[in-house]
Amino acid sequence: MGIQMNRPREPFKVGNLVAQPGTRSSGYCSLEIDGEALELPVVIVHGERPGPVLAVTAGVHGGEYVPMVAVREFVLGLDPTAIRGTVIASLQSSPLSFRNRSPFINPMDGKNLNRAFPGNPNGGPTEQLAYWLWSNVISRGNYFVDCHSGDIPEVLDNFAGVCPVGTPGIDDASLKLASQFDISRVVLVETEGSSITAAAHAGIPSVLVEVGGEGRWSPPEVAVQRDGLHRIVKFAGLLNVDSEPRTPLPGFKSQRVMCESPGLWFPRLAPGSSIEAGALLGVVEDPFGAVLQEARSPVPGVLIYGLSSLAANTGDLIACIATPM
Numbered sequence: 001m002g003i004q005m006n007r008p009r010e011p012f013k014v015g016n017l018v019a020q021p022g023t024r025s026s027g028y029c030s031l032e033i034d035g036e037a038l039e040l041p042v043v044i045v046h047g048e049r050p051g052p053v054l055a056v057t058a059g060v061h062g063g064e065y066v067p068m069v070a071v072r073e074f075v076l077g078l079d080p081t082a083i084r085g086t087v088i089a090s091l092q093s094s095p096l097s098f099r100n101r102s103p104f105i106n107p108m109d110g111k112n113l114n115r116a117f118p119g120n121p122n123g124g125p126t127e128q129l130a131y132w133l134w135s136n137v138i139s140r141g142n143y144f145v146d147c148h149s150g151d152i153p154e155v156l157d158n159f160a161g162v163c164p165v166g167t168p169g170i171d172d173a174s175l176k177l178a179s180q181f182d183i184s185r186v187v188l189v190e191t192e193g194s195s196i197t198a199a200a201h202a203g204i205p206s207v208l209v210e211v212g213g214e215g216r217w218s219p220p221e222v223a224v225q226r227d228g229l230h231r232i233v234k235f236a237g238l239l240n241v242d243s244e245p246r247t248p249l250p251g252f253k254s255q256r257v258m259c260e261s262p263g264l265w266f267p268r269l270a271p272g273s274s275i276e277a278g279a280l281l282g283v284v285e286d287p288f289g290a291v292l293q294e295a296r297s298p299v300p301g302v303l304i305y306g307l308s309s310l311a312a313n314t315g316d317l318i319a320c321i322a323t324p325m
């Protein structure tokens with residue numbers, strides 16, 4: 001025991017990036033996928049003393065800007081000499097999606113990175129990227145937060161998401177992570193291949209947090225994610241201070257309404273609107289004004305996000321309605 005107690009704390013490595021105890025290390029992690037060099041901006045805040053690891057991702061969807069600004073402000077605002085344990089933050093998890101302003105997908109193969117976790121080192125480009133993020137960042141956390149917003153053509157009313165796995169210790173902790181954010185609801189997410197689904201099933205308390213959208217990054221929206229992350233640092237025990245009690249968020253299920261034919265989308269309701277079953281969410285029209293689809297809500301609830309671009313294609317999500325549990 002004595003020998004172990006005197007052993008110096010190890011540096012923390014994420015790919016080629018190394019942080020010594022009591023320091024913050026910022027830099028690019030280099031990886032190569034099918035001959036294409038990718039540079040992922042990562043920050044490690046490695047406390048002097050041992051403790052939990054908090055893993056945070058932004059930019060899994062490269063057109064979601066609130067998280068990229070909020071997570072950056074969060075990690076640069078942490079004092080590495082004050083925390084115990086380690087924070088790992090991936091600031092732009094799908095760098096070519098960011099550079100190309102590609103909503104929803106990784107332009108390397110047109111796939112949605114948030115359907116590819118935990119990834120596959122022998123799969124296609126998006127599966128390889130998911131595997132790198134999974135093995136270097138997400139799976140190393142004792143807690144995991146995946147920060148999102150509506151994408152460039154999406155409007156959204158802020159919410160958190162958790163994936164229930166039936167293990168009380170994990171599900172309770174995931175709900176407590178969600179309640180650290182100043183938002184109004186938590187939605188149960190069981191999407192196969194999403195980052196929090198993979199993490200929760202691996203036994204890591206995890207939360208998705210969705211704030212803002214439409215390619216914007218307003219200071220009040222950034223503050224919602226940044227300040228919630230700072231509360232999570234206290235909740236997770238990385239600072240030697242008590243976490244303030246938080247009110248649990250009301251739980252919701254969600255239902256998606258999809259576009260049935262290509263056309264022009266005219267939404268009728270703003271996110272956050274309360275709606276009855278059968279309410280008209282909007283219409284899809286052809287270029288000349290003929291109605292191709294009247295999109296109606298199959299359930300009563302709250303419109304939590306939807307498409308805001310005029311262009312709509314078959315299979316696009318045009319509205320998502322949350323219903324209280």
Ligand SMILES: [Zn+2]
Nearest residue numbers: 061064148149
């Ligand atoms: Zn997203």
